[in-house]
Amino acid sequence: MTDLFTNPHRYGDLDAWRREAVELHARGPIHRIDQPGYQPFWAVIGHDAVLDIERRPDEFTNAPIPILGSDAQLSLRAAGGAEIRTLIHMDEPDHGKYRKLTNDWFKPASIRRLTDRLDELSRQAVDKLEALGGEADFYKDIALAYPLQVILSILGLPEADYPRMIKLTQEMFGAEDPDLQRDVMSPEQTVEVVTDFYRYFTELTADRQAHPTDDLATLIANGTIDDAPMPDLEKMGYYVIIATAGHDTTAAAMAGGLRALAEHPDQLRVLQDDPDLLSNAVDEMIRWTAPVRHFMRTAQLDTEVAGVEIAKGDWLYLSYLAGNLDPAVFDDPLRFDVTRHNADRHIAFGYGIHFCLGAQLARVELRSLFGQLVPRLQSLELAGEPQTAKTTFVGGHKTVPIRYSLTAS
Ligand code: HEM
Numbered sequence: 001m002t003d004l005f006t007n008p009h010r011y012g013d014l015d016a017w018r019r020e021a022v023e024l025h026a027r028g029p030i031h032r033i034d035q036p037g038y039q040p041f042w043a044v045i046g047h048d049a050v051l052d053i054e055r056r057p058d059e060f061t062n063a064p065i066p067i068l069g070s071d072a073q074l075s076l077r078a079a080g081g082a083e084i085r086t087l088i089h090m091d092e093p094d095h096g097k098y099r100k101l102t103n104d105w106f107k108p109a110s111i112r113r114l115t116d117r118l119d120e121l122s123r124q125a126v127d128k129l130e131a132l133g134g135e136a137d138f139y140k141d142i143a144l145a146y147p148l149q150v151i152l153s154i155l156g157l158p159e160a161d162y163p164r165m166i167k168l169t170q171e172m173f174g175a176e177d178p179d180l181q182r183d184v185m186s187p188e189q190t191v192e193v194v195t196d197f198y199r200y201f202t203e204l205t206a207d208r209q210a211h212p213t214d215d216l217a218t219l220i221a222n223g224t225i226d227d228a229p230m231p232d233l234e235k236m237g238y239y240v241i242i243a244t245a246g247h248d249t250t251a252a253a254m255a256g257g258l259r260a261l262a263e264h265p266d267q268l269r270v271l272q273d274d275p276d277l278l279s280n281a282v283d284e285m286i287r288w289t290a291p292v293r294h295f296m297r298t299a300q301l302d303t304e305v306a307g308v309e310i311a312k313g314d315w316l317y318l319s320y321l322a323g324n325l326d327p328a329v330f331d332d333p334l335r336f337d338v339t340r341h342n343a344d345r346h347i348a349f350g351y352g353i354h355f356c357l358g359a360q361l362a363r364v365e366l367r368s369l370f371g372q373l374v375p376r377l378q379s380l381e382l383a384g385e386p387q388t389a390k391t392t393f394v395g396g397h398k399t400v401p402i403r404y405s406l407t408a409s
Contacts, residue, residue: 005043005317005392006035006068011293012390018334021045021322029306029326033317037070041296041315042308045322047329047347049306053297053316054352060297060316061091062354068296068317068392085234086241088295088354095353098234101223102242102357105216111360117153118368121146126372130406135383138400139255142369147250150365151243156215157204164200165243167193201239202232216242246358249291250365252389252396253348257285257366259400260336261374262382267338271374278374281338282366287346288336290321291396295350323347378405 002024004010010017024031029046044050053060066088069077087098104110125142132141148165152158157165208221220238223230230238261268271281299314310316324346325333337343349356356362384401 003035005033006038008390008392011392011395012388014388018325021325022333025327030308039315041317043317043319045319046306047323047326050318050323050347051351052305054350057092057353059300059303061300062088063091066296068294084237084240086237097225102219105219106357106361108360111364118365121149122368122372125369126376134405135403138258138402139397143251143254147365148247151246155217156213201236205235248394250362252291253286253289253366254369255397255400256289259386260285260288262380262402264336267336268380271338277338278367278371280343282363283343283346284338284340286348287324287343289396290324290348292394293321293392294319320348376406378407380404
């Protein structure tokens with residue numbers, strides 16, 4: 001019985017993980033996983049099977065538990081009281097009502113307004129690489145900060161709040177990887193962190209109600225549900241998901257994308273020779289990295305997926321990373337190929353009603369960064385073994401040491 005989906009350490013060796021996932025595809029699209037310390041669940045790895053489940057949100061709900069946890073983790077969470085409820089925790093009809101508030105803001109026409117800001121951040125990133133003089137850690141020096149600066153911009157928050165937002169991402173979503181964990185907080189410290197954010201976002205709400213602007217914080221602060229103001233706790237959930245969902249994910253795609261270029265110099269050259277491939281290359285990076293490893297669904301009735309009987313109450317692990325390696329859809333899935341003709345069929349952003357709200361934003365961030373960096377890269381290689389985060393949820397790299405030279409701007 002494979003521990004591929006439950007053991008965070010397995011995600012620490014991504015090449016081995018990918019190889020084993022491809023072998024598993026040969027044995028079917030759905031596998032029963034019964035690991036000690038975990039409720040048994042179905043690992044759904046087939047590309048079509050994941051889409052089939054996502055197309056049936058009434059039959060496969062995100063509630064009650066949308067993220068995998070061991071029995072011990074789940075009882076700890078339950079003892080901690082009500083979790084903040086975000087879009088990810090909601091099903092219809094609530095989900096649609098909350099999603100509608102910001103859906104248009106994330107459409108391409110809206111995202112285009114950010115082009116100048118993204119290009120400025122990309123220029124700063126390349127300048128920083130230049131200043132570092134040929135050796136850097138692409139994850140820590142570039143990828144980690146970039147998406148968080150974008151989030152501050154879209155929420156309309158000042159750069160001075162950057163350290164506070166880092167804290168939010170790291171402490172509200174305790175990491176499984178020991179290197180990414182802070183010291184274990186006492187219950188009093190946890191209350192302190194939560195109270196601090198509650199105060200911060202309450203002040204933000206009051207400010208945007210008094211002085212509305214065109215930023216996302218204004219939409220959330222003044223949002224109504226069923227013609228009544230959105231409840232405070234749900235407002236917190238909204239701020240929290242916007243502040244966190246686009247951070248580690250996009251950083252992981254950037255760092256993993258650059259690593260792939262460093263490890264496949266032929267692909268870097270192909271992209272340099274044909275800049276029109278940029279969008280496709282970005283999709284291939286996202287297929288390849290699939291930073292959100294999974295979300296869970298719970299079956300609401302006895303049914304069937306890909307010919308396998310699923311019972312009411314069964315738990316299903318949608319493996320976006322494995323789905324992106326399905327040989328039935330992607331030829332030679334273990335090849336990183338910026339010319340792949342169907343790279344955009346990846347399911348790294350999910351599908352259906354929960355399809356990633358920030359998908360377009362994430363794509364344009366990667367296009368802006370790689371669009372400026374790739375033409376300037378005269379040479380690029382790894383300067384050491386990259387370290388991958390050991391986590392079953394959102395993950396990527398902890399370090400991507402590189403050696404490089406850049407052409408003059
Ligand atoms: C490469 C970067 C990213 C990846 C791989 C990613 C992946 C995902 C995935 C797999 C889902 C769940 C989809 C499903 O259940 O079908 C999701 C949902 C979501 N993402 Fe992203 N995401 C990324 C970037 C972003 C960004 C930049 C933002 C916004 C700032 C964002 C905001 C959200 C939100 C709000 C949801 C919940 C949507 C809902 O439940 O309706 N994501 N994302």
